[in-house]
Amino acid sequence: MKRLRKNKTKTAYVYAIAILLLLLSIVSGVLFGASGFGASELIRAIGSRNADSPEAVILWYVRIPRVAAGLFCGAALAVSGALIQGVLANRLASPSVIGVNSGAGLAVALCSAAGVAGGPRMSLFAFIGAFAAVMAVSLGAKKWGASRGTVILMGVAMNSLLGAVTDAVAIFAPDAGIMRSDFRIGDFSAVTYTRLLPAAVVIAAALVIACTLANELDVLALGDESAKSLGLNTGTVRTLFLILAAALAGAAVSIAGLLSFVGLLVPHAVRRIASGEARHLIPLSALFGAGFVTLCDTLSRVIFAPYELPVGIIMAFLGAPFFLFILIKGKGGHGNA
C-alpha cells in the first residue's frame, strides 16, 4: 500500500510540474519577444481599450496566436508520437521518423505551389498527406510481417521518398516558399488566426478522442491476440488511432512546418519520469509537449533579439541533451511496447 501511495504521489507531482511548465511557457511567451515592448507595457495593453495601439497589436496579433500555435502544435505532435508508438509497438516511431510529418509536408508544399495559402483546406490536405504516409507504413509492415526494426526502416525510406518529392515540388514552384528554412525546421513566425483556427479545432477534437480511448491504446499494447480476446476490434481501433495521429501531425505541420523531435522526445520522457499507461501518457504528453514547444519558441525569439531562430533549432539544442540525460539516468520504461 505504501508503494501504491508513493507512485500516486509521484504521478501527481509530475502533473503539477507539467502544468507549471505550461503556465510558465504561456506567461513568458506572451510577455517576452523580439519587439521593444516590455512586460509592463503589454500587461497594460491587456486592460487597454485602445485596440490599435502598437502594444495591443503585438499582443493580440503576434504574441497570443503564436503562443496558441506553440501550445497546439506541441500537444499535437507529442500525442501523435505517443499514439504511433503504441500502435506500431515501437518506441522509435514518431511522426517525423516514419514519414508522417513528411507526408503532411508534401501536401502543404503542393497546396503552397497551387496557391492555397492556409485555412481549412491546407489542414485537410496536410491530414490526407500524413494519413497516407502512416497507412502506407502500417499496411506495408502488416503485409510483409515486418519486425519492429524494419517498420522504422520502412518509415525512414518513406521519409526520404516524400522529402525528395517535396524538394522536386520546391524546384518547380520556387515562389511557394517551401524551401524556406522556417518550413523545413519548423517555425511560428508566420502564424495567423486564419492558419491557426481550423488546425486548432482539429487538434482539440483529436486530443479529446485520444484521451477517451486511453484504455484501448493500453489493451492494444498487450498484443493482438490478448487484445482480441478482450473484445477489442484491433483492426478498427488501430486504424482509428492512425487517423488521430495523422490528424494531429497534419494539423501541426499546416501551422508550423516540419517540427521534428517533439513526437519522439516527449512520450519517451513521460514514460521515464511518470508512467507508460495511456491514461497518463496521453494527457502528460500533451501538457509537456505544449509547454516545451512554446517555451522553445519564446527562447527562439529572445536569445538573439531582434533576430529570430526557427523554433526547431532551439528544440533540438535543448531537447537532444535532455533526451540523452533521461535515457542514461532515467528509470522505468521496462516494457517492450
Place this chain on the structure above:
Amino acid sequence: MLEIRNVCGGYSGKEVLHGVSLRAEAGRITAVLGPNGCGKSTLLKTICGIVAASSGQITLNGGDLLALPQKQRAQRVSYLAQNRQIPDITVERIILHGRFPYLNYPRRYRAEDRRIARDVMERLKITELAETPLGCLSGGQQQKAYIAMALAQDTDVVLLDEPTTYLDVPYQFQVLRQAGMLAAAGKHVVMVIHDLSRAMETADEVALMKDGGTVIQGTPERVYCSGALDKVFGIKMERIQTGGRWRYFCTEA
C-alpha cells in the same frame, strides 16, 4: 457445457482444423494434447474468436458462441495467450484491463471493476505487486499477472495456451494450482499443455488431437489405457502409483 462440433478453420489460405470436436464441462480441467502443429492453439483461438471458424458449431450451455460479437464473446470466454507482450503498465492496470469487455461510456472503469481487480490480486496473493510495472517482474510473476487478468474477466470459459512454458518448476505447480482453483469455482478450463506427465496428473479430461482433428477424449485413465498417446506421439507412456495417485512419465518407444 462447452461443446465444439466438427469445427474447421485456420488462417488465410491454410486450414488447420479439419472437423475437430471436443466437450468441456464446468468445474473441470480439460487438457488438449497433441504434437506440434496439430491445431491445439488454433482451436483455442477459434473458441475465443481470434481465428474465424469456417464451419462447425461452438456452443456454451446451448448458446451459439460463434454468433456472438467479439465483445460479448469476451464476456463469456477468456484466453491466456501463448505469446504475451510486456507493455509498460502496472500489474493493477493489466488486471483492470481484464474488465475491458464490460467497459462502456464514458470509457472509464467503474468502482465494481476496481473491486473485482483487488479481489483477484488478493486471491492470487499479488496485492503487493499492484503498482509494479510488468517489465520489472520475473517470468512467473508476469504469468501470474496475465492469469489474474483472465480471472478479472470473470468468464464461464477460461482458455490457457501453454500456461507453464518457460516457467520454473515451482511456478508451474502454482499455475496449475490456479487452474484448479478456476475449475473449483465452476469455470470450464481448457488448457493446451506440452508436458504430458503434468497434463495427465492435473486434468480431469484429456482431449488428444492429431492433424487438426480429435483422436480421443476422456479421463486420463481412459486415454492412457487406449494407447492413443503412444501412437500419436511415438513414445511409450508409463505410470506408477504412489501415495494413492497415478504418476505418469514418458520414455522413448
